[in-house]
Amino acid sequence: xxxxxxxxxxxxxxxxxxxxxxxxxxxxxxxxxxxxxxxxxxxxxxxxxxxxxxxxxxxxxxxxxxxxxxxxxxxxxxxxxxxxxxxxxxxxxxxxxxxxxxxxxxxxxxxxxxxxxxxxxxxxxxxxxxxxxxxxxxxxxxxxxxxxxxxxxxxxxxxxxxxxxxxxxxxxxxxxxxxxxxxxxxxxxxxxxxxxxxxxxxxxxxxxxxxxxxxxxxxxxxxxxxxxxxxxxxxxxxxxxxxxxxxxxxxxxxxxxxxxxxxxxxxxxxxxxxxxxxxxxxxxxxxxxxxxxxxxxxxxxxxxxxxxxxxxxxxxxxxx
Amino acid sequence: xxxxxxxxxxxxxxxxxxxxxxxxxxxxxxxxxxxxxxxxxxxxxxxxxxxxxxxxxxxxxxxxxxxxxxxxxxxxxxxxxxxxxxxxxxxxxxxxxxxxxxxxxxxxxxxxxxxxxxxxxxxxxxxxxxxxxxxxxxxxxxxxxxxxxxxxxxxxxxxxxxxxxxxxxxxxxxxxxxxxxxxxxxxxxxxxxxxxxxxxxxxxxxxxxxxxxxxxxxxxxxxxxxxxxxxxxxxxxxxxxxxxxxxxxxxxxxxxxxxxxxxxxxxxxxxxxx
Ligand SMILES: Nc1ncnc2c1ncn2[C@@H]1O[C@H](COP(=O)(O)OP(=O)(O)OP(=O)(O)O)[C@@H](O)[C@H]1O
Ligand SMILES: [Mg+2]
Numbered sequence: 001x002x003x004x005x006x007x008x009x010x011x012x013x014x015x016x017x018x019x020x021x022x023x024x025x026x027x028x029x030x031x032x033x034x035x036x037x038x039x040x041x042x043x044x045x046x047x048x049x050x051x052x053x054x055x056x057x058x059x060x061x062x063x064x065x066x067x068x069x070x071x072x073x074x075x076x077x078x079x080x081x082x083x084x085x086x087x088x089x090x091x092x093x094x095x096x097x098x099x100x101x102x103x104x105x106x107x108x109x110x111x112x113x114x115x116x117x118x119x120x121x122x123x124x125x126x127x128x129x130x131x132x133x134x135x136x137x138x139x140x141x142x143x144x145x146x147x148x149x150x151x152x153x154x155x156x157x158x159x160x161x162x163x164x165x166x167x168x169x170x171x172x173x174x175x176x177x178x179x180x181x182x183x184x185x186x187x188x189x190x191x192x193x194x195x196x197x198x199x200x201x202x203x204x205x206x207x208x209x210x211x212x213x214x215x216x217x218x219x220x221x222x223x224x225x226x227x228x229x230x231x232x233x234x235x236x237x238x239x240x241x242x243x244x245x246x247x248x249x250x251x252x253x254x255x256x257x258x259x260x261x262x263x264x265x266x267x268x269x270x271x272x273x274x275x276x277x278x279x280x281x282x283x284x285x286x287x288x289x290x291x292x293x294x295x296x297x298x299x300x301x302x303x304x305x306x307x308x309x310x311x312x313x314x315x316x317x318x319x320x
Numbered sequence: 321x322x323x324x325x326x327x328x329x330x331x332x333x334x335x336x337x338x339x340x341x342x343x344x345x346x347x348x349x350x351x352x353x354x355x356x357x358x359x360x361x362x363x364x365x366x367x368x369x370x371x372x373x374x375x376x377x378x379x380x381x382x383x384x385x386x387x388x389x390x391x392x393x394x395x396x397x398x399x400x401x402x403x404x405x406x407x408x409x410x411x412x413x414x415x416x417x418x419x420x421x422x423x424x425x426x427x428x429x430x431x432x433x434x435x436x437x438x439x440x441x442x443x444x445x446x447x448x449x450x451x452x453x454x455x456x457x458x459x460x461x462x463x464x465x466x467x468x469x470x471x472x473x474x475x476x477x478x479x480x481x482x483x484x485x486x487x488x489x490x491x492x493x494x495x496x497x498x499x500x501x502x503x504x505x506x507x508x509x510x511x512x513x514x515x516x517x518x519x520x521x522x523x524x525x526x527x528x529x530x531x532x533x534x535x536x537x538x539x540x541x542x543x544x545x546x547x548x549x550x551x552x553x554x555x556x557x558x559x560x561x562x563x564x565x566x567x568x569x570x571x572x573x574x575x576x577x578x579x580x581x582x583x584x585x586x587x588x589x590x591x592x593x594x
Contacts, residue, residue, distance in 0.1 A: 210427045213396055216413065217420040218442045228441070232432040309432040313475040
């Protein structure tokens with residue numbers, strides 16, 4: 001089951017390391033859980049491991065323990081920042097300017113300054129790319145689930161494509177699409193569609209046959225069965241896939257801007273590094289981390305909304 | 321028997337009832353995985369008829385093929401040979417006027433829908449308008465002894481309540497014939513008695529014909545007009561026993577009737593003798 005998840009994760013994290021200034025991209029998924037920890041247990045539904053291959057494998061702890069855990073995580077997060085602040089306060093290394101200086105610069109550049117314009121193209125590419133990846137993943141996954149024979153024929157190919165690190169296809173995409181916005185969106189879609197697609201197929205295949213029998217007994221049409229039974233039943237796993245796709249989309253949004261680009265947050269970071277404007281570079285990394293965390297938070301909120309029933313049912317199950 | 325209630329299923333022909341059996345089964349045979357190495361004959365030869373308004377229980381040892389039989393009869397599973405006619409016609413799929421209640425209520429209710437929405441599903445499928453739907457949902461919820469649970473979710477209810485909801489959903493579109501597969505097997509004894517009485521009352525109220533599978537011989541005798549005893553798989557009908565106990569039945573009186581005890585004894589011998 002975990003095959004759906006791990007290769008992509010590995011691909012996602014090893015990928016940026018291949019370019020010099022891409023280390024910040026790795027911090028996005030790392031920082032996200034700490035940031036969203038303030039909202040309680042993020043990803044509780046998707047992350048219960050039992051259902052979805054893309055879960056984080058943790059079991060639900062009692063409420064008190066969970067609250068404690070999230071506070072502890074916040075403390076840890078805060079402690080890290082304090083440590084950074086203290087350790088860097090008297091730093092004279094050009095690579096590790098004092099945090100206070102970075103934050104000043106951050107306000108100058110990103111809040112009062114013009115750098116926030118660099119976020120616009122990035123977020124645009126991300127939004128289009130992620131939306132397309134999600135739509136293609138869910139619809140394509142549903143079609144693959146429905147046409148079983150096509151699925152059997154195609155699945156080996158899918159997994160074959162799936163294990164190619166996205167960075168490896170970047171040159172190919174540039175060769176075909178050039179270096180415009182189309183390329184950036186294409187790379188996001190191509191890299192992030194897989195977790196959603198494979199989780200959708202998997203989730204739909206896992207629908208309880210008794211629920212399908214129930215649909216027949218209630219005379220639901222095939223279309224209604226898919227919409228009102230198969231889709232909701234597979235939704236916990238689909239959401240787990242979408243969450244994975246989200247993180248990959250953010251990574252690829254940055255990666256796509258590190259190659260032959262003149263705008264975007266990824267370009268900003270790379271450009272700052274090449275100008276030896278190390279403080280500016282750090283502000284870009286921090287902004288990226290904040291943006292990534294916010295996107296994850298929004299996702300968790302949406303997930304709670306659409307999977308309320310699942311979270312509730314799991315909680316009841318846990319008590320029984 | 322009335323033909324239309326609450327604006328549902330108004331096209332039902334009054335003559336459909338009383339003219340011949342609701343269900344007639346002739347030499348039904350079912351082989352799983354036919355022609356393969358793991359071929360398995362679950363049902364060898366089963367024939368019987370069910371008249372309108374009747375309550376028929378099917379008993380048999382574990383693995384006898386009771387679930388298989390019920391799935392064949394309700395149109396969920398194709399027969400290998402023989403015929404099963406519902407109101408005189410062969411079944412390609414589950415007929416409109418047939419309801420099924422599965423043993424595993426917790427899996428057959430949709431956890432993402434509230435109770436009212438669960439019950440409203442078959443009504444929506446039949447394009448009943450919203451007002452009629454709401455009225456109907458309230459009606460069946462009351463009929464199964466559940467009041468104000470419409471807004472809650474299945475997993476917030478006890479097992480007995482969930483099974484009541486499953487029954488309510490099956491009743492919502494007023495089937496002529498209701499199949500139930502060990503519907504009370506996973507609830508406690510007291511709830512079980514309550515649900516048995518509930519289903520008898522519902523049968524009288526709605527005039528629905530019921531075919532119910534059970535492990536429990538006492539339950540079969542208490543509920544049924546006739547009990548069909550199956551042999552171990554590949555199953556055949558061992559005997560069809562008429563239950564001539566007085567109606568309406570009540571747990572205290574009926575179960576202490578000496579004819580109840582005699583019937584129970586007789587069925588026990590039939591089921592255990594292999
Ligand atoms: N899908 C299937 N494929 C192959 N064999 C099956 C299948 N379903 C049931 N069987 C076999 O058919 C026989 C009858 O099974 P069935 O579930 O109908 O029995 P049952 O009387 O309902 O049992 P129980 O009382 O335990 O519910 C069993 O031996 C079972 O192994
Ligand atoms: Mg069974």
